[in-house]
Amino acid sequence: MIAKGLVSAFWLELVYCAAILVLISRSRKGLKVPTVYKVPGLDAMDEAIGRSTEMGRPVFYSPGIGDLQNAQTLASFTTLGYVARQCAKYDTGLIVANRISVVYPITEEIVKQAYATEGKPDSFVPDNVRFFSEDQFAYAAACVGVMHREHPAASILIGGFWAESLIFAEVGSQVGAIQIAGTANTHQIPFFVAACDYCLMGEEIYAAGAYLSKDPVLLGALIGQDWGKMVSVAMIVVGAILATVSPKANWLLTMLKQ
């Protein structure tokens, strides 16, 4: 019935999702929500926007180059909503650079809604939410140009980034912007760590929505993530012990590959 090679994945994901749903339901009922550890990169969002406000320079935001089917892009929308609201509150310019045409109308709507929520719909500048190009390096070149011409005081890069990540981070550094970057693409994380002031690694970008909104329901979902990690660590430990004690007894691996 279940496609070959996906049986274990199906049951593991089902249990994981069920656990998250139970925890969300418990949070809705007002049960205790966890204390989330400090994420300096997310705490620095306000600092970055504040710096831009003081310097009278805009905030540059990129949701990455992933399309709508990429979870990182969806995670970036939540962060963008927060950044846009803060920028609207303090009358700070916000430039949003889009690579994917389907993503562009959504980011425009998010920023427009944020200004409306803060009671400043007239302060929204449509020209500041821009679509550049579907081509990866044309998009990178356009972002570099914007950074050099408009000198943002803060550069926030959250989403799926590939080869252009270091170009953005280095140019942001050259123009003196405070930089907060986050991606789940492991090969790009070292570049962000090396070149940016703050870096959100992997799962931290998915926790941003809960962390910034402090919504107890969303925070409840984070406990599920932690439980999932604990199960993964337990399986790694059991697998390591089995591989050490009896290298030929690979029943755990066989079971997971089913």
Place this chain on the structure above:
Amino acid sequence: MRKEGPVAVGFIVGLVVIIVTYFSAKPLVAIKGELDQWYLIATAFAVAVGLVNLVQIHMRKIQHKREGWGYSIVLIAGIAGFLLFGLTVSSAGDPKFQWMYNTTIVPMNATMYSILVFYIASAAYRAFRIRTGEAAVLLVAAVIVMLGRVTIGEMISPMLPKWTSWIMNVPNTAGMRAITIGATLGGISQALRVLIGIERGHLGGVE
């Protein structure tokens, strides 16, 4: 209702896609195929929306003679040129169109990509400055890996390539896998929150 409708549609469509991933029931596979087509059509329309935004911004820039407006003329001319040539004279697979693409877009892309080498050098310089214990470890590991990857490294010490392999295969892979596991679990959780509608950033509104 403004948000509930799209959330309900998203939930049903998401569920179909998930079910098709695990169970290959023929009617659902056909529905997913149809949904993929719809996504492609929506994407094609979105390109037009993006193009209008791009042209509007640059036309205004030219009109008000803002800084760098000359480049905007080049951009508009480029868009118009490719569009007109593609729609009237030739198609994307045509040798003439290919020639245009290969002599403009390809070298420009290669130029941007090649600039990375200088950015890597400058980022490495800043990252390797020893200011903390962690930076010192990073520097030592980076020097070993860099030397272990080039022929001169083996001439200095035959151990360098072996140390490089160990650094890349053991601590580096362990760290990467830890991040990947965390990100995968985070991604599933994110997808679930979007599916059941408790995270609605993608619907164009703030949380």
